[in-house]
Amino acid sequence: METGKYFESNHKKLESISDIENQWAVAIFKCREHIRHRLKKKTLYGAHTEERLGMDPFDYYLDYAYSAILSGNWEWKNKYSLSEQMVVIVESTLSTEVEKTKTTKAKENKTVLVDDKLFYNMEDRPTEVDMTREILYAKQISVIEDAIKEDSELEFFWDCIKESMKRVEIAELMEKTPKQLDKVRERLINKIKNSPFFELDQ
Amino acid sequence: MQKSNSEILNHFYSLLIEMNFYRSEEDIFLEKKYQDDPFIMKHLRQIKLKTAKYRVVQNKHNYSNILTEFKRLSDIGFDEIKKFLNPQEQMRIQPLFRKFEELTEKDKTSIEEDQELLQLIVALKDKLDKPEDE
Numbered sequence: 001m002e003t004g005k006y007f008e009s010n011h012k013k014l015e016s017i018s019d020i021e022n023q024w025a026v027a028i029f030k031c032r033e034h035i036r037h038r039l040k041k042k043t044l045y046g047a048h049t050e051e052r053l054g055m056d057p058f059d060y061y062l063d064y065a066y067s068a069i070l071s072g073n074w075e076w077k078n079k080y081s082l083s084e085q086m087v088v089i090v091e092s093t094l095s096t097e098v099e100k101t102k103t104t105k106a107k108e109n110k111t112v113l114v115d116d117k118l119f120y121n122m123e124d125r126p127t128e129v130d131m132t133r134e135i136l137y138a139k140q141i142s143v144i145e146d147a148i149k150e151d152s153e154l155e156f157f158w159d160c161i162k163e164s165m166k167r168v169e170i171a172e173l174m175e176k177t178p179k180q181l182d183k184v185r186e187r188l189i190n191k192i193k194n195s196p197f198f199e200l201d202q
Numbered sequence: 203m204q205k206s207n208s209e210i211l212n213h214f215y216s217l218l219i220e221m222n223f224y225r226s227e228e229d230i231f232l233e234k235k236y237q238d239d240p241f242i243m244k245h246l247r248q249i250k251l252k253t254a255k256y257r258v259v260q261n262k263h264n265y266s267n268i269l270t271e272f273k274r275l276s277d278i279g280f281d282e283i284k285k286f287l288n289p290q291e292q293m294r295i296q297p298l299f300r301k302f303e304e305l306t307e308k309d310k311t312s313i314e315e316d317q318e319l320l321q322l323i324v325a326l327k328d329k330l331d332k333p334e335d336e
Contacts, residue, residue, distance in 0.1 A: 003260045011257075021246060025236035026227045028245045033222040037215045058241070066249050070256045087223055119220035120213075137207035144214075162205065164213045167220045178224060185221050 007072025014069075017082065024066075027083035031062050031090045038094055053097070065089040091118050120166070139197050147191040154191070157184050271327055283326065295326075 017023050035058055053060045065086045068074035076085045148154035153174075160170040171181045192198050205213075236242045275283060284292050 001255060001259055003256055003263060007256070007260050014253075022231060022236070023227070024246055024249055025239075025242050026230050028242045029230055029236070029239075030222055030225070032241065034219055037218045037222065040215050059245075062245055063248065066245070067252060070249070070252050072256075072260075081227065083227060084223065119223065120216045134207065137211055140211060141207050161214050161217055162210050164205070164209075167217065167224065170217075179226060179229070182221060182225055182229075185218070189218075 001071070002073075003071050004073035006075045010069050010072050010074075010076045013076055014082075023082045027066075027086040028062060030083045031065060031086050032058055034087050034090055035061055035094070038091075061090045061093055062086075064093050088118065136197065140195075143195045143197050144188075144192055147195075148188065151187075153184060154188055157188060275326055286326070291325075 014020060039057065050056055055063075068089050069076055069082075069085065074089055076082075080088060144158060148158055156174060157170065160173060165173070167178070167181065170176075171178055174181065174184070176184065236246075280296065283295070287295065
């Protein structure tokens with residue numbers, strides 16, 4: 001167990017937060033959501049199995065992220081809140097684990113993590129889609145489209161997703177604030193979360 | 203161009219990731235609801251433990267650096283160091299040097315808490331490391 005060169009600056013930031021327990025709880029919550037959505041991208045499963053990591057992937061990536069901040073081995077950048085910095089570390093570690101499972105040639109192409117890549121990493125897409133997986137994808141899409149039928153707001157939201165629009169673009173087009181758009185997302189998730197086709201995908 | 207189902211779902215999850223990242227932190231937990239979540243509580247306990255452990259490691263590291271610096275100052279010798287000090291500083295450091303020469307284990311522990319001594323060591327280190335700038 002060793003401390004790093006960012007120990008003092010990271011701890012100074014932590015000490016300046018008045019409701020620190022709540023902020024850590026938010027960070028854990030957001031990281032868990034991030035890992036959950038990332039693991040749903042089926043092609044990455046192999047890199048994140050409990051067998052490979054030696055522990056549950058949620059525990060593994062979270063432990064890595066807060067240890068990196070607390071030890072001072074990872075710089076907590078001024079532009080990020082605690083939860084954002086934690087998600088950035090989790091994403092970087094997830095990507096590193098994926099890289100480890102790729103070929104040597106792919107490993108040499110070291111990628112730089114920028115905000116957009118944090119969310120829209122097209123390398124996650126499967127390169128070979130087998131018949132079983134294609135049937136599952138088709139079923140999932142039909143579950144979503146059945147669930148939102150006759151709800152014009154959700155249908156509009158889904159159309160935006162199918163057009164590969166990002167958060168800001170969707171909010172602008174739907175004339176919503178980010179907070180209002182978050183409620184739309186929540187309604188969509190609530191409609192599909194109990195579907196066995198999405199449970200299977202977790 | 204028609205998108206495949208995998209492309210649509212991939213974008214769907216990517217959008218969820220983006221929205222999660224920017225989600226308002228104030229809205230996530232109202233009235234400390236996280237206390238009902240065993241996963242979050244388990245990791246909060248781990249964070250408390252790790253915070254304490256890393257602080258101990260860092261304190262040891264700081265202490266070791268202080269002793270190394272003190273040893274360096276001692277090797278240079280008080281007469282040499284005096285050249286970098288004003289009379290007031292010389293008066294302050296003289297008894298401290300004697301203290302260092304007779305250092306016991308108990309004293310070593312108290313050095314870490316002796317803010318006056320620590321500030322003096324830092325000031326001396328700066329003067330010795332950058333004599334050209336003076």
